[in-house]
Each structure stands twice: as structure tokens, then as C-alpha cells.
Amino acid sequence: MKPIKAGLLGIGTVGAGTYHVLQRNQEEIRRRAGRGIEVAMVAARNMERARRIVGEEVEVVADPFAVVNDPEIDIVVELIGGYEPARELVLQAIANGKHVVTANKALLALHGNEIFEAAQAKGVMVAFEAAVAGGIPIIKALREGLSANRIESVAGIINGTTNFILSEMRDKGLDFGTVLKQAQELGYAEADPTFDIEGVDAAHKLTIMAAIAFGIPMQFAGSHIEGISQLQAVDIRYAEQLGYRIKLLGITRRTVVDGAEGIELRVHPTLIPQARLIANVEGAMNAVLVKADAVGTTLYYGKGAGAEPTASAVIADLVDVTRLATVDPTSRVPHLAFHPGEMADLPILPMEEIRTAYYLRVYVQDQLGVMADLTRILAEAGISIDAVLQKEPGEKARTDIVIITHQTREKYVNAAIGKIEQLSHVVGQVVRIRLETLG
Numbered sequence: 110m111k112p113i114k115a116g117l118l119g120i121g122t123v124g125a126g127t128y129h130v131l132q133r134n135q136e137e138i139r140r141r142a143g144r145g146i147e148v149a150m151v152a153a154r155n156m157e158r159a160r161r162i163v164g165e166e167v168e169v170v171a172d173p174f175a176v177v178n179d180p181e182i183d184i185v186v187e188l189i190g191g192y193e194p195a196r197e198l199v200l201q202a203i204a205n206g207k208h209v210v211t212a213n214k215a216l217l218a219l220h221g222n223e224i225f226e227a228a229q230a231k232g233v234m235v236a237f238e239a240a241v242a243g244g245i246p247i248i249k250a251l252r253e254g255l256s257a258n259r260i261e262s263v264a265g266i267i268n269g270t271t272n273f274i275l276s277e278m279r280d281k282g283l284d285f286g287t288v289l290k291q292a293q294e295l296g297y298a299e300a301d302p303t304f305d306i307e308g309v310d311a312a313h314k315l316t317i318m319a320a321i322a323f324g325i326p327m328q329f330a331g332s333h334i335e336g337i338s339q340l341q342a343v344d345i346r347y348a349e350q351l352g353y354r355i356k357l358l359g360i361t362r363r364t365v366v367d368g369a370e371g372i373e374l375r376v377h378p379t380l381i382p383q384a385r386l387i388a389n390v391e392g393a394m395n396a397v398l399v400k401a402d403a404v405g406t407t408l409y410y411g412k413g414a415g416a417e418p419t420a421s422a423v424i425a426d427l428v429d430v431t432r433l434a435t436v437d438p439t440s441r442v443p444h445l446a447f448h449p450g451e452m453a454d455l456p457i458l459p460m461e462e463i464r465t466a467y468y469l470r471v472y473v474q475d476q477l478g479v480m481a482d483l484t485r486i487l488a489e490a491g492i493s494i495d496a497v498l499q500k501e502p503g504e505k506a507r508t509d510i511v512i513i514t515h516q517t518r519e520k521y522v523n524a525a526i527g528k529i530e531q532l533s534h535v536v537g538q539v540v541r542i543r544l545e546t547l548g
Contacts, residue, residue: 112145113431115210116176118152118198119188120159123212123239126416127186127423128163138424142431146424152176177202184430186423187211196220203227203235208434210426212239212419215304218313221320221327225444232438236426241314242267242395244418245411246425251321251399252446258401260322262362264547267314269393269413270305271337271357273297276391279345279354285338297393307336308357308376315359318397319374323363323455324447328374331457335377344470344540347511351498353380353468354388355542362400364458371458380468380544387547398547461520466495469512469522470540471529475502479534483510490525492517507536513544 117124128148131138139145152173153159159169170176177185177198185202187209189195195216202209203224211217217224217240228235238248242265251260266272270292277288289306292298304310316329337357348355358379364371381388386408390396395413400406412418433441443449473479480499487494498511514522526539 110144112147113142113183113434114147114149114181115184115186115427116150116152116179116182117148117186117188118173118176118195119190120151120153120162121188122416123419123423124151124153124186124188125162126420127188130417130420130424131427134424138428142428144431146427146431150176150179150182173198174201177205177207182207183434184208184210184427186427187213187216188423189213190215192216192219196224199224199235200227203231203233206231206233208234208236208430210236210239210423210430212237212423214240214310214313214317218316218327218329221317226449228444229438229449234430234433234441235444236430237317238426239419239422241317242397242409243269243411243413243415244421245395245397245409245413246422247318247397247409248321249425250407250409251318253442255399255401255404255407256446258403260399260401262360262400263315263318263322263397264358264360264362264387264545265315265318265397266356266387266390266395267359267397267413268305268308268311268357269395270298270302271308271311272390272395273393274306275337275340275345275355275357278340278342279349282342282346284342285340306338308334309336311357311359312376315361315374315376318359319361319372321446322361322399323372324445324451324453325372325455326452328457331374333375333377333460337378340378340542341540343509344468344542347470347498347509348380348468348542349383351468351496351511351513352383353544354383355380356388356390358545360545363455364462364464366458366462371456371462373463374457375460375463378542380542382546385547461518461523463519464516465519466516466544466546467512467514467522468540468542468544469514469526471510471512472507472536473510473532474534474536475506475508476534479532480510482532482534483512483529486525486528487512487514490517490521490528492521492525
């Protein structure tokens with residue numbers, strides 16, 4: 110059987126890795142796919158660099174539309190990233206009856222509903238394992254491996270840049286700005302790291318996982334997003350003393366509020382007990398914890414970025430598409446695990462209705478009655494205290510009081526923080542970090 114022909118849109122880090130792994134393991138891949146997979150065309154802005162990577166046997170073009178419109182190309186591999194022209198290119202490829210493999214989480218989180226609808230109507234596949242957690246096969250696990258389960262929650266460290274920064278801050282006691290600069294020098298962080306450090310990248314990935322886990326449309330606009338740029342080294346140190354690690358987590362779970370079911374969709378710094386495996390994921394590694402009714406809790410761990418780990422996921426998608434290219438479209442695994450007519454219309458819950466525990470750090474004048482005022486305000490809000498850490502007074506007879514609460518609703522904590530900050534002996538704003546036991 111003749112090889113299936115793929116066209117690459119972009120040949121940067123992941124594109125080059127994909128080409129090299131395909132070449133190196135071509136016989137193994139052919140045996141798995143049932144036929145060869147070859148890169149026949151590459152679209153690249155830097156054509157000279159692209160030719161150095163692929164040689165003279167692969168056609169290199171400057172116009173990506175030349176790839177999606179070429180009748181000889183069977184599968185378009187979109188690796189240029191961003192929203193446009195990626196969206197237009199993917200939709201044009203689908204309109205031309207071509208299958209698509211993409212690593213573009215931002216594109217899918219915002220435009221996935223439109224793209225999957227178009228692919229369904231045309232009878233082609235859109236595969237996207239590489240869009241979430243690099244080389245970890247979490248999409249396949251959620252969509253296929255756990256298909257017997259009612260998935261209850263997904264929580265993950267799904268951005269390697271922020272995990273590297275938090276690991277360095279904890280290990281070395283450095284502040285955020287210093288570690289960010291180091292991460293940029295080492296290549297872990299982009300020159301403009303906003304999407305990573307402000308949690309947007311993680312929210313894109315979480316949106317995709319939530320859609321597959323619960324059979325809901327992509328709803329990125331409903332996600333709550335907080336990054337790590339405001340996180341202070343002192344809070345990482347206090348968390349350690351209390352038996353916790355701070356990680357940037359993406360969390361999505363089924364929740365019932367006032368008798369109605371909804372979906373939590375949130376990214377923020379989170380305290381996790383040190384005993385949890387996911388709390389000990391360090392450096393640029395990723396990990397995803399899935400809780401389901403039949404299998405219980407499963408953990409998926411590995412490299413979340415890099416040329417060859419991400420290429421591994423891209424090529425796995427290429428193999429899947431090659432295997433299923435001639436299969437009746439109605440017999441293929443649905444893009445979001447559930448058949449389009451069976452998608453649920455569950456709302457994304459507002460953050461005020463979320464229930465979790467909290468770490469609160471209050472900087473106060475060390476004087477009589479401070480602790481009594483804090484406990485009174487929390488009690489009036491219906492918030493119970495699990496643990497308290499009070500430091501010795503320092504400069505100007507001021508000190509930190511750290512309170513760990515039991516689970517409560519976010520809106521009650523918001524109200525309590527508002528009252529605490531009005532106390533005359535409280536200096537500045539209360540630091541609030543959410544806490545998940547992940548038990």
C-alpha cells in the first residue's frame with residue numbers, strides 16, 4: 110500500500126522533531142500504521158532553514174495554503190500555533206476533505222466547537238493529542254482508555270514553565286522575577302512569557318480536557334484564570350512549614366450547587382499536601398490526576414513540552430489517522446469522546462460558588478485582640494479554621510498570621526477577606542491561595 114502523505118504547516122521545534130522522529134522510526138511506524146507515513150510538503154517562513162532540516166526530497170513552500178490545497182496531501186499537520194491564520198488553514202483543509210493533526214491548544218480551546226462541527230460534516234478527523242501535556246497520552250486516556258467511567262474530576266500540572274519556576278522558588282528561596290529570568294535564559298520561558306505565567310496556556314489545555322472528560326462543548330470563556338506572577342517566596346516557605354507544596358493547577362470537576370449540576374473550570378496556584386505524588390512533580394515536568402468512578406484515581410506523568418516528546422504525540426495521531434482513514438466516519442472515536450448528539454449542556458460554575466479550602470496570610474500589627482478579630486470574622490462567615498501559623502513580630506512590630514481553613518464557598522471567603530482588610534491593625538491586602546487535598 111502506498112504511503113500516506115502528510116504536509117507540515119510550520120517546521121519549528123515541534124515540526125523538526127516530528128520530521129526527525131518519523132525518519133528515524135519509519136519502519137516501526139509503518140508496522141504500527143499498516144502503511145508508510147511520509148512528509149511530502151512543508152510550509153515555512155524560513156525556507157532555507159526548512160530545507161536544511163528536510164533536504165531536497167521534500168517540497169518546501171512559503172505559502173501554507175499551498176499545502177492545504179494540494180490534492181496529493183492526505184493529512185495536514187498544523188504546527189504554526191496561534192489563532193489566525195491557523196483557524197482558516199485548518200477549516201480550509203477540512204473543506205478540502207483532508208484530515209488534520211494539530212498541537213494548537215489555543216486554537217481548539219477557542220474555536221474547537223466550530224472546527225469539530227466542520228470535520229464531522231465532512232467526515233474527516235481532527236486529532237490533537239499533542240495539544241495537551243506534550244508527550245503524555247492524556248487525550249487518548251480520557252477519550253478512550255477511561256470510556257467505561259463517569260469521570261468526576263481532572264487536576265493537572267499542565268504548564269512546564271510555571272512548574273519549573275515554582276520548583277526553583279521553593280528549592281532556592283528565590284523570588285519570582287529572579288527565577289523567571291533564569292527560566293528565560295535556559296529556554297524554559299519565552300521572551301514574552303505572559304501566556305505561561307498568567308495561566309492562559311494551562312487554561313487552554315484544561316478547556317480541552319474538560320470537554321472530553323464531561324462531554325461538554327469547549328467553554329474557554331467561562332474558565333477562571335490566575336497565574337503565578339504575584340506569588341511570593343514567603344508563601345511558598347510557609348506552605349512548606351505547614352506540609353504543603355504550591356503548584357499551578359488546572360482543575361475541572363463535576364459539582365452540584367443548590368441541586369443543579371455544573372462544571373468547575375479553574376486555573377490558579379494551589380496548595381497540595383506534600384504526601385501527594387502530584388505535589389512532588391518538579392522542574393518542567395507535567396502530571397495529570399484523573400478521578401473516575403470505576404477505575405478510581407489515575408496519574409499520568411511525563412514531559413509536557415520539547416521537540417521529541419511533543420513529536421511523539423503528533424506521530425501517534427498520524428498513526429491513528431492512517432489506521433482509520435478508510436473507516437466509516439460514524440465508526441470512529443468521536444472528537445470529544447461523546448457522539449455530537451449526546452453532548453451535555455452543563456454550565457461552567459461561577460468562581461463564587463466553588464467549594465475548596467484556603468490559605469490566608471494576613472500581615473498585622475502585633476497587638477492584643479488581632480487573632481480574636483480574625484477568628485470572629487471567619488466564624489461570622491461560617492468558615493472554620495483547620496490550622497494557624499503565627500510568626501514572631503519583625504520590623505515595626507508587625508507579623509504574618511497564616512490561617513488554613515476547612516472547605517467553604519469562595520463567596521464566603523471573599524466577604525470575610527473584605528472585612529479583614531478593613532481592620533485597623535491589618536496592613537495591606539490578605540493573600541489568598543486555594544487548597545486542594547486531592548484525596
